[in-house]
Amino acid sequence: MPVIPSLTRPTGRLNRATMQHYLDFEKPIADLQARVAELRTTADSGSLNIDGEVKRLEAKSEKMLRDTYERLTPWQKTQVARHPDRPHFKDYVAGFVEDFMPLAGDRGFSDDLAIIGGFGRIHGRRVLVMGHEKGDNTESRLRHNFGMAKPEGYRKAIRLMKLADRFGLPVVTLVDTPGAFPGIQAEERAQAEAIARSTETCLQLKVPIVAAIVGEGGSGGAIALSSANTVLMFEHAIYSVISPEGCASILWRTADKAADAAEAMRISAPELKKLGVIDRVVAEPVGGAHREPDAAIAALGKAISDELGKLAGVSGEKIRLKRRAKFLDMGK
């Protein structure tokens, strides 16, 4: 199998304790954890026995983390969904897709690395898996264009979906994009048409399609891959018709009201489940997927595998008609 540098998993997440990015609202937790680390160093030097104090503070910081994450506001969830340490496409693939074989290109213009896809197996079942890749350092973020696909990215997605359909492979998509790329070349090559056709292709498939909103589900750039039989969503992911900042700058006339916009648009997983926009919320480890990526990745792999299992053996025509009926009834 060819090895693409962008698809090899980084060797662990080095020095997570010291390199961890804390979000603004996590400051009290960060302060406590810093205090614990400081006490530990003191204790290591053997000067004092402060085990008790360390344990007490650790318990307090854990409780604070749990409490904070149980009550995240939609705007805080937006920060978590965009967290730089959150697992990305390549991490999920490394975690729960066996024998991944990436496929490239739209056959007309180029290979857009904002969307990656290929064959693989999930818990033994062969699938076509694809999704947005944001990258995790400056170089790879540029290469993957921060997960913002251009028309050729969606046209690659269309090609792969049709390929999967012909050979009877279920399609799994992992959605994580701020939105489709806004640029001259994207408009020139018909970004809107590419998204419309990709959505259309999702709806035509006679194989099951299971989508998971794993980070940001940004508008048309997301729906092009998520018009699926089953839509899963991570507990702290967001899925919205426009970014909270974009909505705020239009309706409130200032991006400073993004928190209000995030609240008003109901972009969080539990609220979207209630509205029927998504089908299942996948719980994240305490403190978010970025704190325990391995556990989060495994949980998603299991949820996807479950959902594929439920759709296995259903006739192709029924799969397609059920998917259509679901979107026709949306909001009723």
Next chain:
Amino acid sequence: MNWFNNVRNRIPFISKRSTEDTLWHKCRDCNQMVFTKEYEENLSVCPECGFHGRIGPSARFLQLFDDMSWEELPAPKVKEDPLKFRDQKKYVDRLKAARSATGESDAFVNARGQIKGQDAVIGVQDFAFMGGSMGLAVGETFVRGARAAIEAQCPYIVFTASGGARMQEGGLSLMQMPKMTVAVEELREAGLPYIVVLTDPTSGGVMASYAMLGDIQISEPKALLAFTGRRVIENTIREKLPDNFQSAEYLLEHGMLDMIVERSALRDTLAQLIAFLAPSKQAA
């Protein structure tokens, strides 16, 4: 004084035509002032520069159907304000204002009639109603329009005009994109033509779904047609954009349209297309 005219125009016993604002029409493109009457007689196209002004469903039906007669399809009932949304104003209040300003229940209206003796269902999106934004009502009306066309075994012709999805309906408005795509599929399976006429302005999620899925893609001249708005692109890439960027002419040049048709020629063009594409029992 805009609010004053708004209030005044809503008072039934004062003629709407009597204010200066309504007597004259100022062209959005060339800024020429022309008599509203003359402008409307010219199909709301500027007689000076040819700019195609924005028109709503009734004006469109009037211009296209035979004998100025058509049957408007009933507006479907949908969940109103599913998110209980409020920004600086309540969404329900914005809806109320849009309804009293346009006389329509939402931003999309269907009608059935004939174009040069051939049956057609026409759907018109109304930019005057909350920027033609797409929410549950627009989605459901579109589906009903497509199904009315299937029932009548005739083409579905859709005039788009929209800023995009209706933010006040959040994720549910995003879901209208696949929903309306399903309706386009149903037309295709029924072997019926789906003709899109893009009008000024069409953008965002509307552009990225049913507006770009026509069997035939037509636009009125100089219409602004975009996925991402000009300002957003300029802010993202910090580059000056070409002058004709995202105009109908630009889209034609880049292969996204079949043709640009002036409003005065639309009825003939649509009639010709129907004759080519409609099921054979109806074809001329």
